[in-house]
C-alpha cells in the first residue's frame with residue numbers, strides 16, 4: 001500500500017464544472033500513486049445556473065450553495081477539496097493565501113489543471129466566498145429589484161435574458177428594459193432560438209432594445225434604486241431606476257500569466273491550449289487547462305467544461321500509467337451547442353439533440369418542466385450530499 005507521504009498530487013485550481021466530472025471519474029479510477037487536490041476559494045459550489053431566478057424570487061437560496069466535503073466520500077487518500085485562494089504558481093508547487101490543514105501554505109504537484117473560470121458582474125456570479133454571504137447577496141438583489149420600478153438590464157446573453165423574464169413574470173407591473181448590442185440573441189445557436197426567445201420576451205412585456213450599444217459608466221451601476229439614464233451609441237437615452245450589468249466576461253488568467261505569459265491569448269486573455277488540453281507553452285507540458293478559462297471554439301457552458309475536464313483526466317491517466325507526452329490524445333469536441341434558456345416559470349427555449357437531430361424547441365415542450373430551483377438537486381447529486389432539508393444549511 002502506498003502511504004499519503006509518497007503519493008504525488010494532481011492539483012486543480014478551481015473546483016467547478018470543469019473539474020467535477022473529472023473528480024467523479026477519478027474517484028472510480030484513481031491509481032494508488034496519486035491524489036487529486038482541488039483548490040477552491042469558494043466554501044461551497046455556487047449553482048449559478050439558478051442565480052438569475054434567485055436574484056428575483058425567494059425561498060431556495062440555500063439550495064444553491066452546495067458543500068464539497070463528500071465528493072470523495074471523505075477518503076482523502078483519493079482526493080480532497082482545499083478551500084483557499086492560489087496566489088502563485090510555480091513549476092511544481094502552488095502557494096496559498098492561508099494555512100490549510102496538512103499542507104500549510106504550499107502544495108506540491110506533479111500535474112496541474114488550470115480551471116479558474118471567468119469573472120462576470122453580479123448577480124450572474126457572486127463576488128463573495130461563503131454560503132452566508134452568497135445567500136445574503138441574493139436576498140439583497142431580490143429586495144432591490146422588488147423596490148425598483150424601471151430596471152434596465154444591459155446585455156442579453158443567457159443571464160440577461162433569464163433575469164429580464166424572471167423580473168417581468170414576478171412583477172408584471174414593472175417596466176423592464178433589456179439592452180443588447182447585437183441585433184439577434186444567442187448568436188451561436190440556431191436562428192429559431194433567437195426568434196422564439198424574442199417572442200417570449202415580447203409576451204412577458206419586456207422592452208427590447210436591440211442592435212445598439214449602451215455607453216456604460218466606468219464603475220458599473222450601484223446596487224440601489226435611484227434615477228439613471230443610459231445613453232447608447234446611436235443616441236438613444238433610456239431612463240430607469242436600477243442598472244444591472246449582464247456583460248463583460250473576463251478570464252481568470254492573471255495567475256497563470258505570471259508564470260507562463262506565452263500561454264495567454266494576446267487578443268482575448270483566455271488560455272491557449274494544445275489539442276491535448278495541455279497549455280500552449282512547451283516549458284510546462286505537465287500543465288493542463290479546461291473549462292471557461294480556455295480559448296476554445298466550444299460554447300462556454302458547464303457541459304463543455306465538464307467534457308474538457310474528462311479529456312484532461314484521460315490524458316493524465318495515460319501519463320500516470322507510464323505513457324509519454326507523445327501518447328496523449330486530442331480532446332474531440334462534439335461541437336454541438338446545447339442550451340435551455342429558462343425564461344420564467346412557464347416559458348423556456350431549448351436547443352437540444354435529445355430527440356436525435358439538433359433542434360430548437362419552445363415553451364410548449366421545454367417550458368413547463370423546470371423545477372422551482374432550476375435543477376439545483378443535480379448539483380447536490382454530483383457532490384454526493386443528499387438533497388434534504390437537514391443538509392441545506394451545511
Ligand SMILES: Cc1cc2nc3c(=O)[nH]c(=O)nc-3n(C[C@H](O)[C@H](O)[C@H](O)COP(=O)(O)OP(=O)(O)OC[C@H]3O[C@@H](n4cnc5c(N)ncnc54)[C@H](O)[C@@H]3O)c2cc1C
Pocket residue numbers: 013014015016017018019039040041042048049050051052084085086087115116117118120123124125158159252255290291292293300301302303304305340
Ligand atoms: C448565471 C449563469 C447561468 C448559467 N447557466 C448555464 C446552464 O444552464 N447550462 C450550462 O451548461 N452552463 C451554464 N452556465 C455556464 C457555466 O456556469 C460555466 O460554463 C461553468 O461554470 C464553467 O465552469 P468552470 O469550471 O470552467 O469555471 P467556473 O465555474 O468559473 O469555476 C472556476 C472556479 O475557480 C475558482 N477559482 C478561480 N481562481 C481561483 C484561485 N486563484 N484559487 C482558487 N480557486 C480559484 C473560482 O472560485 C470558481 O469556483 C451559466 C453561467 C452563469 C454565470
